[in-house]
Amino acid sequence: MPTPPGVRVQATELEGPVFADAKGRTLYRWPLGQLRNGPTGDPPGKSECSDQRIEVSAGLMSPYPSGLRLPDLERRPACTDLWPPFKANERARPVGDWTILKRKDGTFQWAYEGFAVYTSVLDRRPGDVLGGRSDKRGGDSPIMREPIKPPPDVPPGFSVTTKSTGRLLVTEKGYSVYSSDHDISGKSKCDAACAETWIPILAPAFAQPNGEWSLVERSAGVKQWAFQDRPLYTYRLDGDTNKLKGSDVPGWHNVYLQRAPAPPAGFTVQDTTVGQVLADAQGRTIYTYFCGDDAMDQLACDHPTLTQAYRLAICGGGDPGRCLRAFPYVTAPEDAKSTSRAWSVITIEPLTGRLASPKQQGALRVWAYRDRPVYTFAGDRRPGDAFADGHGEFRGQRNGFKAFWLRDDFFNGDQPGPG
Amino acid sequence: MAKQAQLAGVVALLIASLQSAHAETVNGGTIAYAMTSLRWATYLKPDARVDCPDGVNDGPREQFSALFPDNGQPRELAKTQLQREVQNWFPTTRPDYFPFREPGGTQALGLNLDGKVDPEDFTSLDGEPGIDNQMYRALGCINSHRDAQGINDSLNSGEIVSNEYNRTLVELNGVDDLANDDEVEVKIYRGLDALHMDAGGKDILPGGTQRIDVRWGRKFIQRLDGKIVDGILTTEPSDLLIPWAVFNLPADEYVRDARLRLTLSPTRAEGLIAGFTDVESWHLQMMKSQSTHCQSYGQQSAMSIYKAMRRFADAYPDPRTGANTAISSALRTTFTQVFILPESKAALASAGPLPRATMYGGTPHPRTPEEEAGDLPGRAVATREP
Numbered sequence: 001m002p003t004p005p006g007v008r009v010q011a012t013e014l015e016g017p018v019f020a021d022a023k024g025r026t027l028y029r030w031p032l033g034q035l036r037n038g039p040t041g042d043p044p045g046k047s048e049c050s051d052q053r054i055e056v057s058a059g060l061m062s063p064y065p066s067g068l069r070l071p072d073l074e075r076r077p078a079c080t081d082l083w084p085p086f087k088a089n090e091r092a093r094p095v096g097d098w099t100i101l102k103r104k105d106g107t108f109q110w111a112y113e114g115f116a117v118y119t120s121v122l123d124r125r126p127g128d129v130l131g132g133r134s135d136k137r138g139g140d141s142p143i144m145r146e147p148i149k150p151p152p153d154v155p156p157g158f159s160v161t162t163k164s165t166g167r168l169l170v171t172e173k174g175y176s177v178y179s180s181d182h183d184i185s186g187k188s189k190c191d192a193a194c195a196e197t198w199i200p201i202l203a204p205a206f207a208q209p210n211g212e213w214s215l216v217e218r219s220a221g222v223k224q225w226a227f228q229d230r231p232l233y234t235y236r237l238d239g240d241t242n243k244l245k246g247s248d249v250p251g252w253h254n255v256y257l258q259r260a261p262a263p264p265a266g267f268t269v270q271d272t273t274v275g276q277v278l279a280d281a282q283g284r285t286i287y288t289y290f291c292g293d294d295a296m297d298q299l300a301c302d303h304p305t306l307t308q309a310y311r312l313a314i315c316g317g318g319d320p321g322r323c324l325r326a327f328p329y330v331t332a333p334e335d336a337k338s339t340s341r342a343w344s345v346i347t348i349e350p351l352t353g354r355l356a357s358p359k360q361q362g363a364l365r366v367w368a369y370r371d372r373p374v375y376t377f378a379g380d381r382r383p384g385d386a387f388a389d390g391h392g393e394f395r396g397q398r399n400g401f402k403a404f405w406l407r408d409d410f411f412n413g414d415q416p417g418p419g
Numbered sequence: 420m421a422k423q424a425q426l427a428g429v430v431a432l433l434i435a436s437l438q439s440a441h442a443e444t445v446n447g448g449t450i451a452y453a454m455t456s457l458r459w460a461t462y463l464k465p466d467a468r469v470d471c472p473d474g475v476n477d478g479p480r481e482q483f484s485a486l487f488p489d490n491g492q493p494r495e496l497a498k499t500q501l502q503r504e505v506q507n508w509f510p511t512t513r514p515d516y517f518p519f520r521e522p523g524g525t526q527a528l529g530l531n532l533d534g535k536v537d538p539e540d541f542t543s544l545d546g547e548p549g550i551d552n553q554m555y556r557a558l559g560c561i562n563s564h565r566d567a568q569g570i571n572d573s574l575n576s577g578e579i580v581s582n583e584y585n586r587t588l589v590e591l592n593g594v595d596d597l598a599n600d601d602e603v604e605v606k607i608y609r610g611l612d613a614l615h616m617d618a619g620g621k622d623i624l625p626g627g628t629q630r631i632d633v634r635w636g637r638k639f640i641q642r643l644d645g646k647i648v649d650g651i652l653t654t655e656p657s658d659l660l661i662p663w664a665v666f667n668l669p670a671d672e673y674v675r676d677a678r679l680r681l682t683l684s685p686t687r688a689e690g691l692i693a694g695f696t697d698v699e700s701w702h703l704q705m706m707k708s709q710s711t712h713c714q715s716y717g718q719q720s721a722m723s724i725y726k727a728m729r730r731f732a733d734a735y736p737d738p739r740t741g742a743n744t745a746i747s748s749a750l751r752t753t754f755t756q757v758f759i760l761p762e763s764k765a766a767l768a769s770a771g772p773l774p775r776a777t778m779y780g781g782t783p784h785p786r787t788p789e790e791e792a793g794d795l796p797g798r799a800v801a802t803r804e805p
Contacts, residue, residue: 036712057496057500061712062480062712062715063479063480063483063711063712063715064483064496064499064500064503064711065483065489067489067494068494068495068496068499068500069493069494069495069496070496071495071496071497071501138667140710140712239613271634271635272635272669273584273635273636273638273639273662273669273671274584274635274669275635294496309497309501310501313497313501313502313504313505314501314504314505314508316509317505317508317509318497318501318502318505379779382774384638384774386669387703387779389668389669389707390668390706390707391508391706392504392508393504393710393711394710394712395666395668395707395710396668399504409635410582410583410584410635410664410669411582411584411664411667411668
């Protein structure tokens with residue numbers, strides 16, 4: 001796959017392989033998208049992310065009007081402060097899906113599949129994908145910056161979707177793919193009766209094995225796809241896309257190309273009326289906070305280095321003390337260490353929500369997921385309660401809290417993953 | 420004398436024959452139904468001016484414009500938009516200065532929940548006094564809950580069919596006669612399957628099958644005692660948790676002292692679920708179902724309705740404050756007959772002890788008296804008189 005000089009493929013914990021610059025910084029794009037009252041984002045061949053600080057809201061999300069002065073204006077960055085353009089030099093030439101566009105200031109910027117390419121100032125090390133994400137947060141979420149990925153290494157007819165549990169293998173229509181412990185040595189033991197429930201994923205006659213992908217012959221001339229020597233199926237009773245229901249049947253498993261890192265020691269998994277959530281040691285549901293503002297540049301407002309005005313409003317009515325009571329941070333023990341990059345221990349000034357130095361008086365050591373603190377909710381009284389799921393603007397898709405869903409059996413598998 | 424006895428015998432046979440013609444035997448003494456619609460019982464005339472002589476209420480968009488007119492002065496997002504959202508998510512009883520318009524009539528749907536006839540009670544459509552439905556006062560003049568215009572009401576009820584999270588099943592056990600039986604057991608479950616539709620995908624047909632959700636739906640497994648009189652099932656009061664998710668967020672209604680009053684037939688059931696709805700649960704379900712954007716469609720101001728509900732609340736006083744936390748209400752509902760698969764019943768038998776449903780207690784729980792009254796920082800601007 002041809003790429004510009006220095007661009008490489010970088011392995012990441014949550015998003016799998018992504019394109020990165022020569023320093024390993026993840027590359028992102030911001031494709032144009034439609035919101036309630038109009039579109040924003042980059043159209044093909046043009047960057048709308050400028051170095052001019054935006055001061056007022058765009059009114060893209062009804063019912064509130066445009067022209068409202070944005071919070072913390074004196075500290076609000078310009079788009080390029082957070083999303084430096086991935087510049088091309090004057091001698092650069094298009095290669096493959098990579099082209100070059102000219103910015104308003106006359107400089108050149110790489111584009112991928114037509115869309116301007118950026119890095120994120122939140123990414124500090126190779127493999128970080130802290131600026132944006134590839135899974136969708138729901139129709140009313142901001143126009144997201146998404147990491148640019150090489151096409152997944154799957155045959156035609158398959159796809160990969162990023163969930164909180166990992167990179168799930170699905171069919172091109174989104175149905176979950178399963179394998180069975182009963183199938184050994186690359187043979188399918190699923191007979192005609194079994195295949196009524198477990199539908200073999202058949203391969204076309206011209207399909208060829210490739211890497212971890214192989215073919216097993218079900219009957220003369222009928223081939224079935226296999227991954228890592230396990231024949232593949234869909235589950236008739238899943239009923240909908242992105243489901244994990246088939247893995248409840250002993251011996252059957254969803255297929256992942258990559259599992260998500262394990263949560264910190266002591267965290268638990270709890271059953272709810274929807275499926276399963278991640279919870280703390282006491283069984284209290286874990287929540288993430290997600291925020292994107294209603295300005296034309298749709299900047300994030302959910303990171304401790306960015307404005308806390310939105311979060312403090314929605315977690316405590318603007319009262320930091322009430323925030324701490326309603327949505328307490330999940331504190332980490334002194335000796336707590338994460339075994340992954342996705343989970344970390346950060347130090348927070350509890351009343352401002354900003355990052356603090358480790359020795360700062362009154363600072364809290366808290367667990368963070370994707371560099372953002374996680375919370376519990378005081379209104380949850382028993383394990384399995386998730387009353388604050390969707391607490392906030394646009395049901396938590398804009399400025400609010402979402403439960404850390406690990407499994408969702410009811411909403412088409414679309415409960416957005418954690419923020 | 421013999422002729423008289425003969426005649427009496429013929430009459431007795433005739434009566435027995437007539438009675439058996441009205442009796443509805445139920446195969447195995449069990450019949451089940453799946454819920455197909457659910458709406459708050461707001462009795463309405465087609466013309467809103469009849470029910471709401473003062474007009475219908477304003478919604479979020481109108482209230483925002485009244486509070487923060489675009490008069491050329493800078494408007495801060497933090498002091499306008501965010502403060503409105505704060506009041507939605509942390510509602511209080513503090514007045515918002517907007518007039519709240521309520522229905523002017525004396526009739527309402529519902530049941531006499533407390534056995535009394537009080538001045539604030541309504542009269543049913545067939546003349547029964549003492550109907551407790553203060554929820555109607557809160558919702559009767561909200562466009563969103565008016566039949567013809569009530570788009571959110573229709574949307575929410577539509578989710579009862581389309582969203583399997585909301586698949587409420589009612590199973591009647593020990594039924595000797597679907598027309599009259601003085602003791603039946605009523606079990607409530609959540610089903611797992613889509614409803615049986617006609618070929619056009621429009622009409623819901625009886626006779627479909629359902630599995631009981633014995634894994635995620637354990638909180639929804641509930642039991643009521645009931646009786647059937649002249650084809651109408653009535654249950655004894657019991658708290659009831661009803662799954663009612665809209666737009667892919669889990670949300671439930673918690674109705675205290677709930678009772679079913681359903682007209683039964685072998686293929687369908689319809690009627691009311693009446694009781695005292697927990698106000699905090701109602702508000703949370705509404706906020707999760709509809710963002711401020713969706714509430715604006717039907718002029719449904721979450722914060723104004725919350726204040727009204729707390730004013731009209733008539734049961735379950737908070738032991739700390741004495742303020743009522745639940746409001747008398749009724750839901751109109753319909754069901755279609757379904758068969759619950761036997762293997763599902765077997766799974767239920769081995770499901771072990773069932774968890775008790777949790778009632779939402781407000782944000783955060785419990786509130787301080789200051790929070791209850793709305794005396795919080797940053798409220799002055801957004802609650803000013805328009």
